[in-house]
Amino acid sequence: MSLWNSVRAEWTKFWSMRLGGGVAVVIAGAVATIPAIANLDSVPVPMFSYDMVHRPFAGDGSITAQVTSHEGVGGGGAAGVVLKESTERTAPYAALLLTADRGVRLHTFRTEIAGSLTATPAWLRLDRSGDAITGYESADGVTWHEVGTLTLPGLPEQIEAGLIVAAGASGPPGCAAQRQCPVSTATFEDVTVPGPDQPWRHAVVGEPWSQPGSFTESGGVLRVSGGGDFRPFGNFDPTIADSGLFSLVIGLPALVAVGVLFVTSEYTRGLHRTTFAATPRRWHVLVAKALVLGGAVVVVELVALAAGLAWLVSHVESTGIAPIEYLHPAIVKAVAGTAVTLTAVALTGLALGWLFRRPAAAIASTAALLILPAIVSQNLPIEIGRWVVLASPVGAGAGLTEPPVEFVTIPAPPAGPSIVPTPWVGGLTLIVIVSGLLGLAAWRLHRRDA
């Protein structure tokens, strides 16, 4: 009860400090977010378009085709079979492709499963069973090997089956208008699709960045030519956390200052004696200040980060290839992790404010704690450096703010030792740092003269 009174008192102090309190947190939050938003223009938005020759496909069944050749293909090019809800850019799909640079891939928006074939001829088959689509490859049309299975939740009964071609080579600007962009041509044989025989139709999927392709059919052989690209776009970061690590650095001083000054502004004016005369149980004041500051920073940062994310989503969806799941667990984790890390930084400033009482000493020591481990760890072997970097709340928080891996390759490429801690290690370290410093401050506060 009495702790609740202290929280109300500290909240009153917080908002009534004007530029020293609540407003400063809002500004710090905005400062931490604005550079991230400004950085979004440099976020790599993948070039993603391809030509698709398709016909309707109902219920379960398979599409099979042999890619006998693919001429004029560049590094990001591919040819293969596809099952797709519609020819809309964002419609769910699974494609089994012979890519120019990485062999056979079972592919959907952000996931690729590697096959084993790397050259023509390649027999490719997609088999649908409900929401599950399984890819098979064969070098001879006799012996088949399963590549993997993708699940497309909620895939309707009626979808499109088809053939995909992407050239994977870019031409000079404006080549599309002059119909002079590079185009590749793939030859498909033994194409089988269940159901009544229907005519093939052509579509360009995604933002066309070359002139539309074309196709010819004669005696069961389809020759499809197309532009476009089918390059996996790497670890594209749909949160602001990544470009944010830079923005974090800009927002940090403001948060450190808010945390430090929330305490030291009382000491510099002698106001702390009024506080402790009103609340002799000093740890109540310490806990109340931490709750008020931490709560304010978490809320402000979550709002600022969510606003930045919303901006990014609209930005990406206008040019990108896939709908972004706003509440994807990985995105939620990165946003929440960033807010938690920034809060830990503010609370570190608060604790050091209690310990040093003077703003200059507290700010300097907080800055050293945030920066020094990162600098030192870079000059150490990674096996040691990855532990040294944990001494900094920012280094530990990196485990929480690491952006989600957006493009999954199965099997995953081998990962080297990383200086970024796992979320568990990072999160626990943050808790240890902040609660340790606050505990030390409470102990000193109890024993020292005011």
Place this chain on the structure above:
Amino acid sequence: MSVSIDARRIEVRELRKRYGRTVAVDGVSFTVEPGRVTGFVGPNGAGKSTTLRLILGLDRPDAGTTLVGGRAYRDLRQPLREVGSLLDPAAVHPRRRARAHLLWQARSNGLPARRVEEVLDQVGLAAAARKRAGGFSLGMRARLGIAAALLGDPPVLLLDEPVNGLDPEGIAWMRGLLRALAAEGRTVFVSSHLMGELEDAADHIIVIGRGRILADASVADLRERASSGRVALRTTRRPEAIALLAGNGATVATTGGEQLTVEGLPADRVVELLTGAGLPFSEVTSHRASLEEAYMELTRDAVEFGAPSVTVHTAPSEGTEVPR
């Protein structure tokens, strides 16, 4: 030692506190009773503020105890309801408005927000409630500090130098307020380094110097003690009179103009000596000391940083005016 049952009594027992090598409070004991204004007087550095901080649980004593209503301040859960205090009127956040400055203190002890308006009214700051404390004059800050002390309607008030820096109107207001609070039965404990500030306000005086209690008496007693055995007179031949009287064992002080104050000789002996030496004199009276004089006398040896006294003579020398 009797057990205190009065919730309004302040008790200080054998209090000691040193900061590094400096002994700030050296075995201080006293009791502050309710229903009257008790002045706590001593030169700068005498240990007044230290004693008040120790009573409020802000600093830890090296030895001794302080009790308010029989309990240690640190054990009070909602102390503003029991003890109102003012330590430093300048201790405000300059950007915080007066109302918010009081509101956070009210919140900290679960006091209703309406108490803020009430105490602002009581100290005459209602019109400035929404102004930032940074723009307040010294007098307004003192009123704001008093308002904070009154928030919890406490039976005990501890005020450190509340009159310091006030203009005459402010001093008169403060004196009236202190007397009114004591008349309501509260314990009012007020420190000052100038006895004159408390002249018409305090009923009881505790004098501290160099960390020790020098006097603990009612104002009337103190005055009488300082006055006893003193003789005031006028003479046009001051140097000769001083030399003569000092030579006969008196302590002589010049108190302005042709006025002399003689201590250590009865009045008839003074008259006899001056007459015998043929020195003119007039207006021989038994001296009635002001509180200030009583205080100066008590603290003469206890002034920590004062200039050496040049106004009191035990041997003949050039008389110097006593600054009043």
